[in-house]
Amino acid sequence: MEVLLTAENLVKQYPSRRLGGRDAAVRALDGVSVEIQAGARIGIVGVSGSGKSTLALCLACVEKPDSGAIRFLNRDLTQVDESELREVRPQIQLVFQDSSSAFNPKFTAGEVLEEPWMLQRTWNAAERRERGAELLVRIGLPGNIVDRMASDLSGGQRQRLAIARALALQPKVLILDEALSALDYSVQAQIANLLLDSSSKAALAAERPAIVLISHDLVMTARISEEIVVMESGRIVERGSTEKIVRAPKHATTRELLACSTGVSGKFNQRPAV
């Protein structure tokens, strides 16, 4: 598989405003390198402050790293000006944890979905409506949602809408930053299936995005991803195939995340199928 998006030695610093009032800078990313291949599903796990969200923002070109390169199809996106970047952006889409502030509250669900097409000036109004309805079916939202106000939707529906909007432009990379963590399990399962479907081998190659799932939830990440990257304090401490990470974790952080992904007695994650 071709390599789509790489991060090379990213470094990013933020001024800190934590306790003590010292203006100590915090290194959110401290030399992070990641490779994402076309159609792959990769999970990035870590606790709050490990730098995973910063990595997401840099990969999606929302934030610029202080140093390092981000190569997309062999173009270094950190060296490119805004107008060129604007062409690339539709191909790398980002979905956040809380979509309630991601939509214009005055829009209906249909308008939210059609907005990217309107901005990209693809298709006329009738085509947009049709494609929008198709997309809604694909992500499992009922048809009548098209005319509901975006602010009226439930959390799970909003997240699905956000993912639908991200998929609308057929991106090559779909990055999800804690997009599932706060949702109910049954909704997480639905969205996970949606992601699995859109990246399954059965789908057309052109429509199959690479999926980068960023989360603190190792269980769901392991279920969806083929490869896992473990971050701590701005660095990557371990990476490997899902199987290797789950069965033979090497780094202490990985083991801690595994231990905390289940209840106090540790049996929940090994429970037999009911």
Added chain:
Amino acid sequence: MSVRYRPPGGGEVFALQGANLQMTRGQIVGVLGESGSGKSTLAASLLALLPVNGVIEAGAVVLQGTNLLELERDQLERVRGSKVSLIFQEPGVALHPMMRVGEQIEEVLRAHGGEGKEGRRASVRGLLDLIFGGEAERIYFSYPHQLSGGQRQRIAIAQAIVCKPKLLIADEPTASLDSVTRREIVELLKKLQRERGLTILFITHSAELLEGFADRIVVMYAGQIVQDGDAQRVLKAPGHPYTQALLKCRPTLRGSEVVRNDERIPMIAGEAPDLSARQKGCAFEPRCADRMKICSERAPEIYEIENGGKVRCFKFGG
């Protein structure tokens, strides 16, 4: 207990229908439910803290013989925080942005009388030492925006237990925290139960948090309690079809499952029911894998199963 809301758009939402819950001292009861199951409504009504458009249609909240719903406002204010405490999901939102956190904990002590300023300060410092150890001093003087999510939630817990209540209700306290911090909060609560004999009602949608922590688990769906039983049993061999389906939705880390990750995860078909109309039959029936004819005609009652568990399903009675 039955609770009804009047949403701003008009109409009614039957958020809680005929919920019965009993807790014995020192127990940790987990309430497992998804959005719209009525779990937060249950928590709020236990302390008569429903928003203005919520009405308690029927029911009582009896704490050691007193019905809290019959108390006057000032009597209720005395119960809240000192006999029964409640902590919420978003700790960042639950703390006043302009007051130091130490002061906010002292406010709770002040509201429930007793010690003077010095005494209050000493009590709070002592409590913070217990919860935060070495960092207690710095944290006492900080503002909420200077603390992490986990630290804020620990402050909320400190506020809740500073007056030594008998019952602590935690409404999704860890939903906005990462997995490691979640575990720390659960361990803290367990420690408090052990050392102070605190009774805890822990509301969550994450079943794995309850394992090894809760003694009993109550499962809620569509405003009703559908299962109530020993925690281990509910998690290992759930009786109610909803509980079963819910637990199946959550992936495991068993080796066989981890490598099969192109396959879809089992999910519950359909959506949660609209609570603006009272259902005729069982609320879960449209999505139930084991549904029978009777399920759409009548609503099931709570039936007892062996070992004191209760299930609201025709598979077990009626």
Added chain:
Amino acid sequence: MRYLLRRFLHAALLLAGASVLAFLFTSLAPGNYFDEMRLNPQISSETLAALKAHYDIDKPLAVRYAAWLKSLAHGEMGYSFAYNAPVSPLLAVRARNTLLLTIISTLLAWCIALPLGVWSAEYTGRWVDRVVTGASAFLLVIPDIALGLGLLIFAVKTRWLPTGGMVSVGSEGMPFSAQLWDLLLHMILPVAILVLGAQPVLVRHVRSAVAEALEEGFVRAAAAHGIPRRRLLWHYALRAAANPLISLFGFSIGALLSGSLLVEVITSWPGLGPFLLEAILARDLYVVIGGVLLSTVFLVGGNFIADVLLFWADPRIRTE
């Protein structure tokens, strides 16, 4: 701290800019004080020329501005043509009179608006709220001048209050306590007009800020901890509502010198407003500039005080 320094610098720059603009605009306005005199046949053109030279009227703008700045550094604000006296003492007296009125009205207005607003927010939708909101709307609709004249008529008819001026004629001879009482009586009317005029805006802002704060999660959480309602209102909600209210308070301070012109005219209160008006009509240059600058000091100062208060009240701004 750096934040405050920045705000202070900002304020100082504003003042400097305002002084330049004030100078510029008043100098650019057509005509000057001496044009009136030219029409008077009794004043010879030599006298006129001498006067003009004396007052440096014909020098270029920049020179005059520099001279004025120099005298400002000495605490002088130039010379009034009409009164033939230095501007500073003239303005000082008038400003003092105005401030007497406005400081008391502002304090009173806020002391009334805060409890009314909080009360109204607590009982939103109930009759208390409706009465307060209705009265506010009513007051808002009535123009200040109508309010003023109405109260004036009331004073005239009932003869309970003096109908104008600051002190009664011949009051200098009275003992101090009598003088004070006389002053107070004269103040009642203008203060009443100012306070009533300010109520609607203040009450509305307090009410909405407090109502919004009451919806916040920390109020709900504090209620869950058993904090009594009264403390929730004043110690929690009002405190959280401080930000917009402090900004509003800054405006109140800013308007201390400039907001009472109409009232002073109606009640013949010898304040800054009527004095400035007179000076503008007479083209008394330095009085006008001095008055404008003084007002600007208060405006900018009011804003700066608001910045300082915000810094003190909101820890989030402090730690930025």
